[in-house]
Amino acid sequence: MKIHREGYKYIIIATVLWLGLGWVAGHFIPSSLSWLAGIITFILFLLWFWVVAFFRLPYREHTADESKVVAPADGKVVVIEETYEPEYFKDKRLQVSIFMSPINVHVNRNPISGIIKYMKYHPGKYLVAWHPKSSTENERTTLVIGNDKGEILLRQIAGALARRICYYVKEGDQVKQNDEFGFIRFGSRVDIYLPLGSKVDVSIGQVVKGGVTVVSHMK
Numbered sequence: 001m002k003i004h005r006e007g008y009k010y011i012i013i014a015t016v017l018w019l020g021l022g023w024v025a026g027h028f029i030p031s032s033l034s035w036l037a038g039i040i041t042f043i044l045f046l047l048w049f050w051v052v053a054f055f056r057l058p059y060r061e062h063t064a065d066e067s068k069v070v071a072p073a074d075g076k077v078v079v080i081e082e083t084y085e086p087e088y089f090k091d092k093r094l095q096v097s098i099f100m101s102p103i104n105v106h107v108n109r110n111p112i113s114g115i116i117k118y119m120k121y122h123p124g125k126y127l128v129a130w131h132p133k134s135s136t137e138n139e140r141t142t143l144v145i146g147n148d149k150g151e152i153l154l155r156q157i158a159g160a161l162a163r164r165i166c167y168y169v170k171e172g173d174q175v176k177q178n179d180e181f182g183f184i185r186f187g188s189r190v191d192i193y194l195p196l197g198s199k200v201d202v203s204i205g206q207v208v209k210g211g212v213t214v215v216s217h218m219k
Helices: 005-028 031-054
Strands: 068-070 075-085 091-100 107-109 114-122 140-147 150-158 165-167 180-184 188-194 214-217
Touching: 005 031, 075 188, 114 150, 114 165, 140 165, 140 180, 150 165, 150 180, 188 214
Parallel strands: none
Antiparallel strands: 068 214, 075 091, 091 188, 107 180, 114 140, 140 150, 150 188, 165 180
């Protein structure tokens, strides 16, 4: 396991808080309240540990198969439904949504190989990630990857805690399945829009792993 580059700054801040405030608590809280200093130091350690865990990047054996659509993120499948996609396709698609809690790995990976046909960042609100309007009103990015088998749309959606969407690709880029296309900090959601009629290989409530779990197949 290694630490994602997006986490370096936050881990340094958490380390300074843990060691600095822990030192202050240990030296300025009276000895009669040493238990309080211990509690403060322990809470700061838990915060540091959570920050490190949040930005973890575990080593995995990724699913490499160009006929498959691989999960772009870790998390729980919360939506599988036919819906209208208004931004790029402007027609009905099959939407699969993966909710990433603050304890999930938050790197986002390309579910297929291909060319970035469309890429746009949208500033917006910070509704909870499972809110019905979060797909259209929250801060988000829309990304379309296309190849000779078709096109799929991905949407990174910021949640109530996720105040920073990171993306590493631009329109026209050639991308490879399972390589990173982005990262969302502190709880969020990724929507996948598939062609109607696609066979979905996951179910509501299923916990999936980015780069590993097969979501669907390209026709």
